[in-house]
Amino acid sequence: xxxxxxxxxxxxxxxxxxxxxxxxxxxxxxxxxxxxxxxxxxxxxxxxxxxxxxxxxxxxxxxxxxxxxxxxxxxxxxxxxxxxxxxxxxxxxxxxxxxxxxxxxxxxxxxxxxxxxxxxxxxxxxxxxxxxxxxxxxxxxxxxxxxxxxxxxxx
Amino acid sequence: xxxxxxxxxxxxxxxxxxxxxxxxxxxxxxxxxxxxxxxxxxxxxxxxxxxxxxxxxxxxxxxxxxxxxxxxxxxxxxxxxxxxxxxxxxxxxxxxxxxxxxxxxxxxxxxxxxxxxxxxxxxxxxxxxxxxxxxxxxxxxxxxxxxxxxxxxxxxxxxxxxxxxxxxxxxxxxxxxxxxxxxxxxxxxxxxxxxxxxxxxxxxxxxxxxxxxxxxxxxxxxxxxxxxxxxxxxxxxxxxxxxxxxxxxxxxxxxxxxxxxxxxxxxxxxxxxxxxxxxxxxxxxxxxxxxxxxxxxxxxxxxxxxxxxxxxxxxxxxxxxxxxxxxxxxxxxxxxxxxxxxxxxxxxxxxxxxxxxxxxxxxxxxxxxxxxxxxxxxxxxxxxxxxxxxxxxxxxxxxxxxxxxxxxxxxxxxxxxxxxxxxxxxxxxxxxxxxxxxxxxxxxxxxxxxxxxxxxxxxxxxxxxxxxxxxxxxxxxxxxxxxxxxxxxxxxxxxxxxxxxxxxxxxxxxxxxxxxxxxxxxxxxxxxxxxxxxxxxxxxxxxxxxxxxxxxxxxxxxxxxxxxxxxxxxxxxxxxxxxxxxxxxxxxxxxxxxxxxxxxxxxxxxxxxxxxxxxxxxxxxxxxxxxxxxxxxxxxxxxxxxxxxxxxxxx
Numbered sequence: 001x002x003x004x005x006x007x008x009x010x011x012x013x014x015x016x017x018x019x020x021x022x023x024x025x026x027x028x029x030x031x032x033x034x035x036x037x038x039x040x041x042x043x044x045x046x047x048x049x050x051x052x053x054x055x056x057x058x059x060x061x062x063x064x065x066x067x068x069x070x071x072x073x074x075x076x077x078x079x080x081x082x083x084x085x086x087x088x089x090x091x092x093x094x095x096x097x098x099x100x101x102x103x104x105x106x107x108x109x110x111x112x113x114x115x116x117x118x119x120x121x122x123x124x125x126x127x128x129x130x131x132x133x134x135x136x137x138x139x140x141x142x143x144x145x146x147x148x149x150x151x152x153x154x155x
Numbered sequence: 156x157x158x159x160x161x162x163x164x165x166x167x168x169x170x171x172x173x174x175x176x177x178x179x180x181x182x183x184x185x186x187x188x189x190x191x192x193x194x195x196x197x198x199x200x201x202x203x204x205x206x207x208x209x210x211x212x213x214x215x216x217x218x219x220x221x222x223x224x225x226x227x228x229x230x231x232x233x234x235x236x237x238x239x240x241x242x243x244x245x246x247x248x249x250x251x252x253x254x255x256x257x258x259x260x261x262x263x264x265x266x267x268x269x270x271x272x273x274x275x276x277x278x279x280x281x282x283x284x285x286x287x288x289x290x291x292x293x294x295x296x297x298x299x300x301x302x303x304x305x306x307x308x309x310x311x312x313x314x315x316x317x318x319x320x321x322x323x324x325x326x327x328x329x330x331x332x333x334x335x336x337x338x339x340x341x342x343x344x345x346x347x348x349x350x351x352x353x354x355x356x357x358x359x360x361x362x363x364x365x366x367x368x369x370x371x372x373x374x375x376x377x378x379x380x381x382x383x384x385x386x387x388x389x390x391x392x393x394x395x396x397x398x399x400x401x402x403x404x405x406x407x408x409x410x411x412x413x414x415x416x417x418x419x420x421x422x423x424x425x426x427x428x429x430x431x432x433x434x435x436x437x438x439x440x441x442x443x444x445x446x447x448x449x450x451x452x453x454x455x456x457x458x459x460x461x462x463x464x465x466x467x468x469x470x471x472x473x474x475x476x477x478x479x480x481x482x483x484x485x486x487x488x489x490x491x492x493x494x495x496x497x498x499x500x501x502x503x504x505x506x507x508x509x510x511x512x513x514x515x516x517x518x519x520x521x522x523x524x525x526x527x528x529x530x531x532x533x534x535x536x537x538x539x540x541x542x543x544x545x546x547x548x549x550x551x552x553x554x555x556x557x558x559x560x561x562x563x564x565x566x567x568x569x570x571x572x573x574x575x576x577x578x579x580x581x582x583x584x585x586x587x588x589x590x591x592x593x594x595x596x597x598x599x600x601x602x603x604x605x606x607x608x609x610x611x612x613x614x615x616x617x618x619x620x621x622x623x624x625x626x627x628x629x630x631x632x633x634x635x636x637x638x639x640x641x642x643x644x645x646x647x648x649x650x651x652x653x654x655x656x657x658x659x660x661x662x663x664x665x666x667x668x669x670x671x672x673x674x675x676x677x678x679x680x681x682x683x684x685x686x687x688x689x690x691x692x693x694x695x696x697x698x699x700x701x702x703x704x705x706x707x708x709x710x711x712x713x714x715x716x717x718x719x720x721x722x723x724x725x726x727x728x729x730x731x732x733x734x735x736x737x738x739x740x741x742x743x744x745x746x747x748x749x750x751x752x753x754x755x756x757x758x759x760x761x762x763x764x765x766x767x768x769x770x771x772x773x774x775x776x777x778x779x780x781x782x783x784x785x786x787x788x789x790x791x792x793x794x795x796x797x798x799x800x801x802x803x804x805x806x
Contacts, residue, residue, distance in 0.1 A: 056767060130771050131779065134775045145719065145720055149598065152597060
């Protein structure tokens, strides 16, 4: 039983968690923004462009998580397993992008939804709405960079 | 140079020439007419003048414009002509305009007719609905072959009605047979909710029948306004629907024949909006019985031209003066080539203030370079450049779209440049990089991202100094820019060993230098930053508090790490797409099609999401990190009095 707990297993577990939680965050965030967007579009279909831009913003968390998961999976070669220590490093390295992406995705979605409601009333506010949503994204970016630097430690 | 200097114009002319002067001003299109209402609040003016204005004409024109645009929108549905991908206003000469206006009566009658047809269509559709509803409600009774108007004979009663689906109809029949043998009971049909019943009984036994039926929740149904059998009524309704559909088709065909007037209607629409504009501006004017007066702004370089033109063409008195030192004037930007393409990005944040340096020229190269670095795949850059160039060459574009496409060309070129440096072309592996490959060495790119950030912020501080020098506040420039440079430089040198890829041993000298610079900078800032406060303690406290900006400087610089993150995301996803596609292999035609499809859709998606990301993040770096250092904004854009049109461009 214990022999399955190799470095490879922990690395894959990390990749799985990273993408699961990053994906949760983006799904929830894009969903929230999409609901607000659909409401605005029933009133004014002409705003599809800006609404789409705002709705797409919270999707980056899943993309960052995807990149990390992929880079981690690439380090797993089935023939020659990673050591337990390496596996744990990769596992730990996967966590920031997953968990930070989870929370920041949800909250970025909320800000984006509020921004969509804002541009329904004043379309000239698009720039400000985007910047406010990007404030939340900063943390996902930092999580991504931290993850990259950490999994880079395993050759 | 980029913010155009404005002069103030005051014009007094004869009331009788007002129309002509306004028409000329509109044709010139370089004068913004400002609201003169403020003047009238002062006593010495109140005695002399009134506010001009023609709200009656404005509301009349508003109503007309509404009618015309409703019909244009309506006809648009029937317009089968292919619409261009990018709509631009048509060029119309004055003679063409006059031709359209001569036919105005015809156009108004077209509008009336279209409206009449529209009303007819609405009525027909309502009628059609009524008929199909009737069919729906009659359908369950189709088996009833007694005419609907026949509800009783001399001694018997015909009753139709429904019971809920759960009522047992066999039981009802049994009950009725038992209690009122002089009756006939029949289930005509059933659906999910109800059973539809026919009962014929001797009128004298009505009470007994009702007693039975009551137990089962029976409710009576009547069709008062109908006569004849149900079948007959349904057929009638079907016939009606067919006839109505024919009529609708006929009317819609007629509508199509009106589509040819759409172009002329658009001209009429814009003509009316120009008229409206001219009436609206009247409310900004002051007048007496014989003369009127207007005030406004115009660019300094066209002042002379406007003055001579107006004075020659009409009798009026014009005075053009430079604005007072502290007077705000509307902002018109005059940029060429590259800087002009990012004006809309700056304006989305805020229009520059009339006193400060126009940031567009300084911001443009950073915007374009950062965009390229974040998209970072030369292949995508090439596609972008080619597409945008084709659009610029093939389509007739509005000015704003044209600028955006030009920006895309520059951004695409910048992306190719970075793709070349990093060896990123559609994620294809093993293309040699001119500089280095960031997927192999993300830490190096992180260090450089931070360096680019520091440079960007330093330039921002430099612009702050330039603004202060422009205002002749030389000391402030030293205090608010130079001292920060000292502190920040010291800080950067001090933290050098913590930056990835820097050998801590080799920079010890610089770290020491940094320590001293930081101390010097901090002392200087503590002494100067609180200078706005009154007493000595508040001054010192203000100075110390200002050191908090060091933290925000650090977070600003770290924010540029997104350059690495977005760039890396593009290239990694591009290579994943390639790997997934080639997993299929190439040994038969189906597999090759699958490979091509995955490559095409995958790269399209990656390009779209990352180009969007690069654009918005590049904007953000300008707005927060860069503009935060110096930009005041809050100016009002120059809006000259000219023809504002939606469909046409009057030549």
